[in-house]
Amino acid sequence: MGEQPNPAVELAIETRGLTKRFGHQTAVNAVDLAVPRGSVFGFLGPNGSGKTTTIRLALGLAAATSGQVSVLGQTMPGRLKDVLPRVGALVEGPGFYPFLSGAANLHRLDSADRYAPSATRRARVHRALDRVGLGHAAGKKVGAYSLGMKQRLGLANALLMPRELLVLDEPTNGLDPQGTREVRNLVRSLAAEGTTVFVSSHLLAEVEQMCSHIAVMSVGSLVAQGTLDELRRAGESRVRVRTPDIAAALRVLAALGLAPEQTEPPGRAGGDGNDDSHDDGVVSAPLAPDSRPAEAIVAALVAGGVRVRGFTVERASLEDRFVALTGEGFDIAQ
Amino acid sequence: MLLALAAVPVLIAVAVRLSSSPPEPGRGPPFLDRVTQNGLFVSITALVVCIPLFLPLTVGVVAGDTIAGEANLGTLRYLLVVPAGRVRLLLVKFAGAAAFCLAATLTVVASGALIGAALFPVGPVTLLSGDTISVGESILRSLLVAGYVTVSLLGLSAIGLFISTLTVVPVGAMAATIVLSVVAQVLGALPQFEWLHPWLFSHYWLDFADLLRQPIAWTSFGDNALLQAGYAAVFGALAYGRFVTKDILS
Known part of the structure; x- marks a missing residue:
C-alpha cells in the first residue's frame, strides 16, 4: 500500500x-x-x-x-x-x-x-x-x-x-x-x-x-x-446534515448517489438553546473524493424541502485513518 | 569479591596464630603446618584453600556476567549499535575475565604475604625439594604460583563466557559456570572416570607444587597451560559461533 x-x-x-x-x-x-x-x-x-x-x-x-x-x-x-x-x-x-x-x-x-x-x-x-x-x-x-x-x-x-x-x-x-x-x-x-x-x-x-x-x-x-x-x-470525508426532516434528507442524499444514514435521532442534535432546533437530528453520509461539490448537495437538499439547519463536510482525522488501518486495538489514547 | 578473597588468608593466619598447639603435619590443608615457621606460606595455604571452590565461584560470577549482564541491563544493544563489534566485545570481555583471574589470585597471594609477615616470622624458605631460597626469591615463587593459578582459571573463564552468550539472565550463567566447575572436580575425584581426568579443566588445578622445587619442574605448568588454552580455544569458538549470529532482543 x-x-x-x-x-x-x-x-x-x-x-x-x-x-x-x-x-x-x-x-x-x-x-x-x-x-x-x-x-x-x-x-x-x-x-x-x-x-x-x-x-x-x-x-x-x-x-x-x-x-x-x-x-x-x-x-x-x-x-x-x-x-x-x-x-x-x-x-x-x-x-x-x-x-x-x-x-x-x-x-x-x-x-x-x-x-x-x-x-x-x-x-x-x-x-x-x-x-x-x-x-x-x-x-x-x-x-x-x-x-x-x-x-x-x-x-x-x-x-x-x-x-x-x-x-x-x-x-x-x-x-x-x-x-x-x-x-x-x-x-x-x-x-x-x-x-x-x-x-x-x-x-x-x-x-x-x-x-x-x-x-x-x-x-x-x-x-x-x-x-x-x-x-x-486518503481518509474519507463525510457530510453531516442537521435537520428535523430526517426522512426527506435521507431520500434526497440517496438520490444523489450517496449512502446516508441517520447518526442522531430527532431531538438529540439540538441543545444550542434555539427553540427551532429542539427536534433536530443528524444525517450523515460518506463523501467520495469525486462526488459532487458540497454546495450542490445543499442546493439539492433545500430543493427537496429539507430544512437544513446545519451542514458540514468533515475530513477524517488522521486518528480515524489509523483506527481504520490498524483496528480498534490501537492505543492512541495513551 | 576481592575483599572476600583477601579475607581468606587473614582467616587462616589468625586461626593458626590463636590456636595453642601448632598444626600437625598432615592435618588440615597442605602447607598449613609450615605457616608458623614462615609467614610466607600463608599465601600458598590460602591459595590451596581457595582453588576448589572460592576462586571458581568468583570467576564463575565474573565470567557468567560478561555478556548476559550487559544483555540484562540493556547495555548490550547500545554497545553493538555503537558499533563495538561483536568479536571485539567478546575479546574484551574475555580479557576482562582473565584480568579478574589474575587480580583474584594476586589478591590472595598479597594478602597472605602481608598477614603472614605481620603474624609470623619471615625468613628463607625451605622448598619441597629441601633447598632453601631467599625471601626475595620466595616472593617470586609466590607470584609464579599466582600465575599458575591464573592460567588454571582461564578455561573456566572461557566456559563462563560461552554460557553467558546463551542467556540474558546473568545469575543463570554464573550458577551454570560454578556448577560445571564443581562437577569437573567431582568427576576428577572419582577413579571410575580416570580416562577422563586429563581432559578436565580442573585436572591440574592443585599441581603447582612443582613450582616449589629446585630446579623448577615446568612440565605441569606447560601441561596446564596447554589444557587451558585448549578449553579457551574450544569455548571461545563456541562463544564466537553463538554470539556473532545471535539476535539481540534484550
Whole structure:
C-alpha cells in the first residue's frame, strides 16, 4: 500500500520484503519501507506490531529471516561497521549501568566507538547532556535517574557524534509534557541540520506534530506509507446534515448517489438553546473524493424541502485513518 | 569479591596464630603446618584453600556476567549499535575475565604475604625439594604460583563466557559456570572416570607444587597451560559461533 518509492529520492533506510519469524510467529512480514533522506519519518503502530523488531533488523541487532535492509545506501548487516558510526540510535528504551553516572555511561559508550575521537570526548559528552537538558545531573548515578531522565540520557547517547540518521524508538516514553515538547523541538532542529530522523511511536498526536512522512505497521505488516498529507488525503470525508426532516434528507442524499444514514435521532442534535432546533437530528453520509461539490448537495437538499439547519463536510482525522488501518486495538489514547 | 578473597588468608593466619598447639603435619590443608615457621606460606595455604571452590565461584560470577549482564541491563544493544563489534566485545570481555583471574589470585597471594609477615616470622624458605631460597626469591615463587593459578582459571573463564552468550539472565550463567566447575572436580575425584581426568579443566588445578622445587619442574605448568588454552580455544569458538549470529532482543 502507499505510494511507490521514487527511485530518484535517496533513501536513508530501505527494506525490501523484510521478514522476521520467531518460531511460528511472524513479527515482521514482508515490509517494504522507504525512508527518504532528510525526512522526519514517523513509524507508527500499536504495541507489538513489529516496529522495534524492524528497527533491530535495520540496526543489525537481529538477522532477518528473509528480505534485505539497506541503511544510508549500504546493505545491512554486511556493511554494519561502515554504517552504524553514522547512525545514532535509541532502541527500545534506555539501557545504562545504574552504578555509573550519566556522564560516565556516555564516556564508556563513546570509547567503544572507534571513530569517536577521545580528545573531544569530554566536550562532546558535555554538549550532548546539555542538549537534552541533563547538564545538571551529569554526575548523578543513573540508578537515581527517573525514567524520563534515563530516556533523555538515551537521546544524549544518540547525539554524541554528528549523525546522518537518527533512529529513535519511542523517544518520548516516560517524558513529562515539557520533555515531550523538548524532544519535538530537538527533532525539528536536528532535521533542520539535515539529519534524517526515524521516530517510532504509538502516539499519533506526537508523530502528527513533528513528522513529514509516516508509515503504519499493523500485526507485522506495513499497511500505509507516505507523506503526512498523502495519508490525510486518503481518509474519507463525510457530510453531516442537521435537520428535523430526517426522512426527506435521507431520500434526497440517496438520490444523489450517496449512502446516508441517520447518526442522531430527532431531538438529540439540538441543545444550542434555539427553540427551532429542539427536534433536530443528524444525517450523515460518506463523501467520495469525486462526488459532487458540497454546495450542490445543499442546493439539492433545500430543493427537496429539507430544512437544513446545519451542514458540514468533515475530513477524517488522521486518528480515524489509523483506527481504520490498524483496528480498534490501537492505543492512541495513551 | 576481592575483599572476600583477601579475607581468606587473614582467616587462616589468625586461626593458626590463636590456636595453642601448632598444626600437625598432615592435618588440615597442605602447607598449613609450615605457616608458623614462615609467614610466607600463608599465601600458598590460602591459595590451596581457595582453588576448589572460592576462586571458581568468583570467576564463575565474573565470567557468567560478561555478556548476559550487559544483555540484562540493556547495555548490550547500545554497545553493538555503537558499533563495538561483536568479536571485539567478546575479546574484551574475555580479557576482562582473565584480568579478574589474575587480580583474584594476586589478591590472595598479597594478602597472605602481608598477614603472614605481620603474624609470623619471615625468613628463607625451605622448598619441597629441601633447598632453601631467599625471601626475595620466595616472593617470586609466590607470584609464579599466582600465575599458575591464573592460567588454571582461564578455561573456566572461557566456559563462563560461552554460557553467558546463551542467556540474558546473568545469575543463570554464573550458577551454570560454578556448577560445571564443581562437577569437573567431582568427576576428577572419582577413579571410575580416570580416562577422563586429563581432559578436565580442573585436572591440574592443585599441581603447582612443582613450582616449589629446585630446579623448577615446568612440565605441569606447560601441561596446564596447554589444557587451558585448549578449553579457551574450544569455548571461545563456541562463544564466537553463538554470539556473532545471535539476535539481540534484550
